[in-house]
Amino acid sequence: MLPWEMVLAHRYEEAAACYETQLKKDPNDVGSLAGYATVLLCGQRYQEALSLFQRANDLVDPRLKGESQPYSAEIGTILWLLGKREESIRTFRTAVDGILNGTIGFADNAGGVSQGLLLWYVGVTAESEETVIHALKYLRKLSKKKRIQYWPGPVALLALGEKTFDDVVMAASGSNNLEGATVNAANDLLIRRQLVVALFYSATKQRSEGLEDACKLKMAACSRLKNPILEYEWYLACAEAKDILLRP
Numbered sequence: 001m002l003p004w005e006m007v008l009a010h011r012y013e014e015a016a017a018c019y020e021t022q023l024k025k026d027p028n029d030v031g032s033l034a035g036y037a038t039v040l041l042c043g044q045r046y047q048e049a050l051s052l053f054q055r056a057n058d059l060v061d062p063r064l065k066g067e068s069q070p071y072s073a074e075i076g077t078i079l080w081l082l083g084k085r086e087e088s089i090r091t092f093r094t095a096v097d098g099i100l101n102g103t104i105g106f107a108d109n110a111g112g113v114s115q116g117l118l119l120w121y122v123g124v125t126a127e128s129e130e131t132v133i134h135a136l137k138y139l140r141k142l143s144k145k146k147r148i149q150y151w152p153g154p155v156a157l158l159a160l161g162e163k164t165f166d167d168v169v170m171a172a173s174g175s176n177n178l179e180g181a182t183v184n185a186a187n188d189l190l191i192r193r194q195l196v197v198a199l200f201y202s203a204t205k206q207r208s209e210g211l212e213d214a215c216k217l218k219m220a221a222c223s224r225l226k227n228p229i230l231e232y233e234w235y236l237a238c239a240e241a242k243d244i245l246l247r248p
Helices: 003-008 014-024 030-042 046-059 063-067 072-081 085-100 113-125 130-144 153-159 165-173 180-188 189-206 213-224 232-245
Strands: none
Touching: 003 014, 003 030, 003 072, 014 030, 030 072, 030 189, 030 232, 046 072, 046 153, 072 085, 072 113, 072 232, 113 130, 113 153, 113 189, 113 232, 130 153, 153 165, 153 189, 165 180, 165 189, 180 189, 189 232, 213 232
16 A cells, blocks of 8 residues: 555554655655655644645745645645744735736646635634735636636635535535535545535634634534545644534
8 A cells, every 4th residue: 555545544653654764765755745744734743744845845846836836735724723823824825826926826626716715714713804805806806717616616606605505515515415415525535525625614704704603613513524634624623623622
Protein backbone atom coordinates (compact mmCIF):
# COMPACT_ATOMS: atom_id res chain seq x y z
CA MET A 1 0.00 0.00 0.00
CA LEU A 2 1.31 3.44 -0.92
CA PRO A 3 1.73 5.94 1.94
CA TRP A 4 -1.06 8.20 0.64
CA GLU A 5 -3.41 5.22 0.56
CA MET A 6 -2.49 4.66 4.22
CA VAL A 7 -3.43 8.26 4.98
CA LEU A 8 -6.80 7.83 3.31
CA ALA A 9 -7.28 4.65 5.36
CA HIS A 10 -6.46 6.67 8.51
CA ARG A 11 -3.38 4.53 9.18
CA TYR A 12 -1.40 7.59 10.17
CA GLU A 13 1.51 5.98 12.06
CA GLU A 14 2.28 3.66 9.16
CA ALA A 15 2.00 6.48 6.66
CA ALA A 16 4.29 8.68 8.74
CA ALA A 17 6.94 5.96 8.86
CA CYS A 18 6.81 5.57 5.09
CA TYR A 19 7.11 9.30 4.49
CA GLU A 20 10.01 9.54 6.92
CA THR A 21 11.81 6.80 4.99
CA GLN A 22 11.17 8.51 1.68
CA LEU A 23 12.39 11.86 3.00
CA LYS A 24 15.62 10.34 4.25
CA LYS A 25 16.29 9.29 0.66
CA ASP A 26 15.18 12.61 -0.83
CA PRO A 27 14.59 15.49 1.63
CA ASN A 28 13.28 17.66 -1.20
CA ASP A 29 10.56 15.34 -2.46
CA VAL A 30 7.57 17.69 -2.55
CA GLY A 31 4.96 14.93 -2.56
CA SER A 32 6.46 13.26 0.51
CA LEU A 33 6.78 16.57 2.34
CA ALA A 34 3.12 17.41 1.68
CA GLY A 35 1.99 13.89 2.53
CA TYR A 36 3.90 13.85 5.79
CA ALA A 37 2.59 17.34 6.60
CA THR A 38 -0.95 16.06 6.09
CA VAL A 39 -0.31 13.21 8.53
CA LEU A 40 0.94 15.75 11.08
CA LEU A 41 -2.13 17.90 10.49
CA CYS A 42 -4.35 14.89 11.15
CA GLY A 43 -2.48 14.43 14.43
CA GLN A 44 -2.90 18.12 15.37
CA ARG A 45 0.86 18.68 15.19
CA TYR A 46 0.22 22.03 13.61
CA GLN A 47 3.59 23.78 13.86
CA GLU A 48 5.45 20.82 12.35
CA ALA A 49 2.84 20.47 9.61
CA LEU A 50 3.08 24.18 8.80
CA SER A 51 6.85 24.01 8.38
CA LEU A 52 6.60 21.08 5.99
CA PHE A 53 3.82 22.62 3.89
CA GLN A 54 5.80 25.86 3.65
CA ARG A 55 8.89 23.95 2.60
CA ALA A 56 6.93 21.98 0.01
CA ASN A 57 5.47 25.21 -1.38
CA ASP A 58 8.95 26.72 -1.67
CA LEU A 59 10.29 23.67 -3.50
CA VAL A 60 7.68 23.66 -6.26
CA ASP A 61 9.27 24.18 -9.67
CA PRO A 62 9.81 27.99 -9.96
CA ARG A 63 8.31 27.86 -13.44
CA LEU A 64 5.04 26.60 -11.93
CA LYS A 65 4.95 28.21 -8.49
CA GLY A 66 3.49 31.51 -9.61
CA GLU A 67 0.68 29.67 -11.33
CA SER A 68 -0.34 27.39 -8.53
CA GLN A 69 0.85 28.13 -4.96
CA PRO A 70 -0.38 24.58 -4.27
CA TYR A 71 -0.35 24.61 -0.48
CA SER A 72 -1.85 28.02 0.31
CA ALA A 73 -5.07 26.50 1.70
CA GLU A 74 -3.14 24.23 4.03
CA ILE A 75 -0.83 27.02 5.16
CA GLY A 76 -3.65 29.49 5.75
CA THR A 77 -5.68 26.91 7.66
CA ILE A 78 -2.84 25.94 9.97
CA LEU A 79 -1.92 29.56 10.62
CA TRP A 80 -5.52 30.10 11.71
CA LEU A 81 -5.46 27.01 13.95
CA LEU A 82 -2.25 28.32 15.54
CA GLY A 83 -3.99 31.59 16.36
CA LYS A 84 -2.05 33.58 13.76
CA ARG A 85 -5.15 35.16 12.34
CA GLU A 86 -3.66 38.12 10.52
CA GLU A 87 -1.14 35.89 8.73
CA SER A 88 -3.91 33.47 7.84
CA ILE A 89 -6.09 36.21 6.39
CA ARG A 90 -3.15 37.53 4.35
CA THR A 91 -2.48 34.03 2.99
CA PHE A 92 -6.07 33.51 1.85
CA ARG A 93 -6.24 37.07 0.51
CA THR A 94 -3.09 36.49 -1.54
CA ALA A 95 -4.62 33.36 -3.05
CA VAL A 96 -7.84 35.17 -4.00
CA ASP A 97 -6.01 38.15 -5.46
CA GLY A 98 -3.62 35.88 -7.33
CA ILE A 99 -6.50 34.07 -8.99
CA LEU A 100 -8.06 37.39 -9.95
CA ASN A 101 -4.86 38.67 -11.59
CA GLY A 102 -3.93 35.34 -13.12
CA THR A 103 -0.69 34.74 -11.22
CA ILE A 104 -2.10 31.84 -9.20
CA GLY A 105 -4.06 28.92 -10.58
CA PHE A 106 -7.43 28.01 -9.09
CA ALA A 107 -7.77 24.68 -7.29
CA ASP A 108 -11.35 23.58 -7.93
CA ASN A 109 -13.72 22.96 -10.81
CA ALA A 110 -15.72 26.09 -10.02
CA GLY A 111 -12.80 28.38 -10.86
CA GLY A 112 -11.36 29.15 -7.44
CA VAL A 113 -14.43 29.22 -5.19
CA SER A 114 -12.59 27.33 -2.45
CA GLN A 115 -10.12 30.14 -1.83
CA GLY A 116 -12.90 32.73 -1.68
CA LEU A 117 -14.92 30.68 0.79
CA LEU A 118 -11.96 30.30 3.13
CA LEU A 119 -11.36 34.05 2.97
CA TRP A 120 -15.05 34.62 3.71
CA TYR A 121 -14.93 32.34 6.76
CA VAL A 122 -11.89 34.02 8.32
CA GLY A 123 -13.34 37.44 7.58
CA VAL A 124 -16.68 36.60 9.22
CA THR A 125 -15.04 34.96 12.22
CA ALA A 126 -12.46 37.72 12.72
CA GLU A 127 -15.23 40.29 12.28
CA SER A 128 -13.24 41.95 9.52
CA GLU A 129 -15.82 43.74 7.42
CA GLU A 130 -13.29 44.65 4.74
CA THR A 131 -12.22 41.01 4.37
CA VAL A 132 -15.83 39.83 4.15
CA ILE A 133 -16.64 42.42 1.48
CA HIS A 134 -13.58 41.42 -0.53
CA ALA A 135 -14.43 37.71 -0.31
CA LEU A 136 -18.06 38.19 -1.32
CA LYS A 137 -17.10 40.48 -4.19
CA TYR A 138 -14.74 37.76 -5.41
CA LEU A 139 -17.40 35.04 -5.08
CA ARG A 140 -19.96 37.21 -6.82
CA LYS A 141 -17.59 37.66 -9.75
CA LEU A 142 -17.10 33.89 -10.00
CA SER A 143 -20.86 33.34 -9.74
CA LYS A 144 -21.33 35.00 -13.13
CA LYS A 145 -19.26 32.34 -14.87
CA LYS A 146 -20.52 29.01 -16.20
CA ARG A 147 -18.13 27.08 -13.97
CA ILE A 148 -20.17 28.06 -10.89
CA GLN A 149 -22.42 25.06 -11.57
CA TYR A 150 -19.57 22.76 -10.54
CA TRP A 151 -18.73 21.94 -6.92
CA PRO A 152 -18.17 23.91 -4.73
CA GLY A 153 -19.96 26.52 -6.79
CA PRO A 154 -23.33 25.93 -5.06
CA VAL A 155 -21.68 26.79 -1.74
CA ALA A 156 -20.59 30.16 -3.11
CA LEU A 157 -24.21 30.78 -4.06
CA LEU A 158 -25.20 29.90 -0.48
CA ALA A 159 -22.77 32.52 0.80
CA LEU A 160 -24.27 35.04 -1.60
CA GLY A 161 -27.82 34.21 -0.49
CA GLU A 162 -28.79 32.65 -3.82
CA LYS A 163 -29.16 29.05 -2.61
CA THR A 164 -30.49 27.46 0.57
CA PHE A 165 -28.80 24.93 2.82
CA ASP A 166 -31.14 22.23 1.50
CA ASP A 167 -30.07 23.09 -2.05
CA VAL A 168 -26.42 22.69 -1.12
CA VAL A 169 -27.00 19.42 0.77
CA MET A 170 -28.69 18.02 -2.33
CA ALA A 171 -25.81 19.15 -4.54
CA ALA A 172 -23.29 17.66 -2.11
CA SER A 173 -24.91 14.31 -1.43
CA GLY A 174 -27.87 13.60 -3.69
CA SER A 175 -30.13 13.58 -0.64
CA ASN A 176 -32.77 16.19 0.10
CA ASN A 177 -32.21 16.06 3.87
CA LEU A 178 -29.23 16.16 6.21
CA GLU A 179 -29.97 12.80 7.81
CA GLY A 180 -29.89 11.03 4.45
CA ALA A 181 -26.80 12.98 3.42
CA THR A 182 -24.98 11.93 6.59
CA VAL A 183 -25.80 8.27 5.92
CA ASN A 184 -24.52 8.59 2.36
CA ALA A 185 -21.36 10.33 3.57
CA ALA A 186 -20.45 7.51 5.95
CA ASN A 187 -19.43 5.21 3.11
CA ASP A 188 -18.62 7.62 0.31
CA LEU A 189 -15.51 9.79 0.63
CA LEU A 190 -16.50 12.27 -2.08
CA ILE A 191 -19.92 12.85 -0.53
CA ARG A 192 -18.31 13.22 2.90
CA ARG A 193 -15.86 15.78 1.57
CA GLN A 194 -18.65 17.78 -0.01
CA LEU A 195 -20.95 17.52 3.00
CA VAL A 196 -18.19 18.84 5.25
CA VAL A 197 -17.93 21.92 3.04
CA ALA A 198 -21.71 22.36 2.92
CA LEU A 199 -22.07 22.18 6.70
CA PHE A 200 -19.09 24.40 7.41
CA TYR A 201 -20.14 27.27 5.20
CA SER A 202 -23.78 27.00 6.20
CA ALA A 203 -22.50 27.49 9.75
CA THR A 204 -20.44 30.46 8.56
CA LYS A 205 -23.55 31.93 6.93
CA GLN A 206 -25.41 31.61 10.24
CA ARG A 207 -22.56 33.32 12.05
CA SER A 208 -22.65 36.16 9.54
CA GLU A 209 -26.35 36.57 10.39
CA GLY A 210 -25.70 36.66 14.13
CA LEU A 211 -26.96 33.11 14.76
CA GLU A 212 -23.93 31.94 16.73
CA ASP A 213 -25.59 29.09 18.64
CA ALA A 214 -26.90 27.59 15.40
CA CYS A 215 -23.48 28.09 13.84
CA LYS A 216 -21.74 26.16 16.61
CA LEU A 217 -24.19 23.28 16.39
CA LYS A 218 -23.59 22.96 12.67
CA MET A 219 -19.82 23.15 13.20
CA ALA A 220 -20.20 20.30 15.68
CA ALA A 221 -22.18 18.26 13.15
CA CYS A 222 -19.44 18.90 10.59
CA SER A 223 -16.70 17.80 12.98
CA ARG A 224 -18.51 14.56 13.82
CA LEU A 225 -18.10 13.35 10.25
CA LYS A 226 -15.08 11.12 9.72
CA ASN A 227 -11.98 13.06 8.72
CA PRO A 228 -12.12 13.56 4.91
CA ILE A 229 -8.37 14.37 4.95
CA LEU A 230 -8.30 17.02 2.20
CA GLU A 231 -11.14 19.27 3.27
CA TYR A 232 -9.44 21.81 5.52
CA GLU A 233 -12.82 23.07 6.70
CA TRP A 234 -13.08 19.88 8.77
CA TYR A 235 -10.04 20.82 10.86
CA LEU A 236 -11.41 24.32 11.36
CA ALA A 237 -14.81 22.90 12.34
CA CYS A 238 -13.19 20.62 14.92
CA ALA A 239 -11.50 23.61 16.51
CA GLU A 240 -14.77 25.57 16.41
CA ALA A 241 -16.83 22.78 17.97
CA LYS A 242 -14.34 21.64 20.60
CA ASP A 243 -16.15 23.31 23.47
CA ILE A 244 -19.50 21.79 22.41
CA LEU A 245 -18.07 18.30 21.98
CA LEU A 246 -16.68 18.41 25.53
CA ARG A 247 -20.07 19.14 27.06
CA PRO A 248 -21.77 16.19 28.85
